[in-house]
Amino acid sequence: MKNSEGWDGKLRMEPKAVITNPEALEDSDYSDPEAPPVEEIDADEDLSAVLTFSSIDQDIDLVHCRVSSIAALHLDRFNKLRRLCLRQNQISRIDFPSNVAATLTELDLYDNLISHVKGLEEFHGLTSLDLSFNKIKHIKNVSHLVKLTELFFVQNKISNIEGLEGLNALKNLELGANRIREIENIDHLSALEELWLGKNKITEMKNLDSLSNLRIISIQSNRLTHLHGLSALPNLEELYLSHNAVTDLAGLEKNTTLRVLDFSNNQVSHLEHLSTLKNLEEVWGSNNQLASFEEVERELKDKEKLETVYFEGNPLQTKGPAVYRNKVKLALPQISQIDASMFILDSFLRSLD
The missing domain is CATH 3.80.10.10 (Ribonuclease Inhibitor)
Structure with a gap:
């Protein structure tokens, strides 16, 4: 049962989505405002x-x-x-x-x-x-x-x-x-x-080594400062860790099956440690401290499956908003979506090549 925007009250995350009513997480007496009117029964x-x-x-x-x-x-x-x-x-x-x-x-x-x-x-x-x-x-x-x-x-x-x-x-x-x-x-x-x-x-990722079948971990809005503790998870495909205090992406080198990585709203300043993640399809890095387009190209251009990147709210975007999208497209010609905007025509033309 979901509300009009697709959120079912749990901390689930649909692909390319965010929690649409975070007030539910702050109010212990919250009830879904999209629910039908109470049926009048005595x-x-x-x-x-x-x-x-x-x-x-x-x-x-x-x-x-x-x-x-x-x-x-x-x-x-x-x-x-x-x-x-x-x-x-x-x-x-x-x-x-x-x-x-x-x-x-x-x-x-x-x-x-x-x-x-x-x-x-x-x-x-x-x-x-x-x-x-x-x-x-x-x-x-x-x-x-x-x-x-x-x-x-x-x-x-x-x-x-x-x-x-x-x-x-x-x-x-x-x-x-x-x-x-x-x-x-x-x-x-x-x-x-x-x-x-x-x-x-x-505060830390621990006691996960025996969970070799884990495909999805969602640990957003916690108190993480680093990503150690994930190296024994060979089948991890989706990692959601937005709204923490992570400063770098070290610790992901062995998670080579990772498709979706969301580290939005942290304190990451460099895209290091992603070279082995050849299966990445989505990288969500909004509201961090990323400042180098050269680094974006160096770390992500070889990811042939990459389709979506989110970098808004970084110095990449805030210091030059007029040229930001064009620079990302030049650095990563394989992608079809930058932040919330998609360029479907470009993707279609590439499919004809």
């Missing part, structure tokens, strides 16, 4: 009457309906329920009938009032669990959910990564917008492909 018991799907229905969506009691929905009527979405309600307690637990594979409780993870003891078949935008302080009582492939705890009050033992099938872990200071207790998640840690208090 009580949860009235919702039970509205919920008239047949007993063989597998998907139920009750979004923004003022649900406060799961029990009042009488979900025991549904014997084959596979996916249940209760986003943006007023649920504080997880309390489902046993027959729902036996069949459910996807449970979405995003944006409710849950403070403790309890009541999931019988949900052994869950593959996706979303508890984002709640009031949870500790990750507990999920380690028995061994079939989980997706787990979301975005925008809670979590200080420690813990309680994930046994989740060996997990591919996507989202912990953005919490209070985490250290990457820890995830070294056993050998199947993990995506790790989202934006908007925390992390």
